[in-house]
Amino acid sequence: MKKLESREDIEHLVNSFYAKVTKDETIGLFFTDIAKVEWNKHLPKMYAFWESILFGQMTYKGNPMGAHFPINEMQAMEQKHFDRWLELWKATIEENFAGENADIAIYKAENIARLMAFKMDLARRL
Ligand code: HEM
Numbered sequence: 001m002k003k004l005e006s007r008e009d010i011e012h013l014v015n016s017f018y019a020k021v022t023k024d025e026t027i028g029l030f031f032t033d034i035a036k037v038e039w040n041k042h043l044p045k046m047y048a049f050w051e052s053i054l055f056g057q058m059t060y061k062g063n064p065m066g067a068h069f070p071i072n073e074m075q076a077m078e079q080k081h082f083d084r085w086l087e088l089w090k091a092t093i094e095e096n097f098a099g100e101n102a103d104i105a106i107y108k109a110e111n112i113a114r115l116m117a118f119k120m121d122l123a124r125r126l
Helices: 007-023 028-034 039-055 066-074 079-096 100-125
Strands: none
Touching: 007 028, 007 039, 007 079, 028 066, 039 100, 066 100, 079 100
16 A cells, blocks of 8 residues: 655645535535635645644644634534544545654544544633
8 A cells, every 4th residue: 555655645635625514414414515625726725734743844834723614604514524524634644644644643533633622622612
C-alpha cells in the first residue's frame, strides 16, 4: 500500500473523504444543507490543514475549532456525528494509504475530534 507522502496524496485523501461524507446519512447534511459548503474554498483549506499537520508546511492559517461553533449552533454536533466522521476518515485512509503518516493522520484526527466533541458539547450547555 502507498505511503501518504505528498501534496497530491493529501488532495486525493481529502477529495475521497468528502466524496464519502457528502453521501453519508449521518453527517452529510452538515455539509450539504447546514453549512452549504463552498467546495472550491473548503477543499484547499483542508489540503493546507493536513499538509501543515503531516509535513509541517504551515500553509493552513485558520481556526479549526472556531469554524465549528456556528455550525454547532445551527445543528448540534454530537458524539455520534464525530464517531461517524472518524469512521469515514479512517476508512478512506486505510483504503488508500499505509505507513507512519497514515497512522499519524488517524491519530491526530482522533485527538482533534475528541477535543472538538467536548467543546461543542460544552458550548451547548452554556
Ligand atoms: C461531526 C464532525 C464534523 C463536522 C460535521 C464538520 C463540519 C464542518 C463544516 C460544515 C465546515 C465548514 C466548511 C465551510 O467553510 O463552509 C468545517 C470546516 C473545517 N473542519 Fe470540520 N467538521 C467535523 C469534524 C472535524 C474534525 C474532526 C476536524 C479535524 C480533524 C475538522 C477540521 C475542519 C477544518 C480544518 C475546517 C476549516 C476551518 C476553516 O475555515 O479554517 N472538522 N467542518
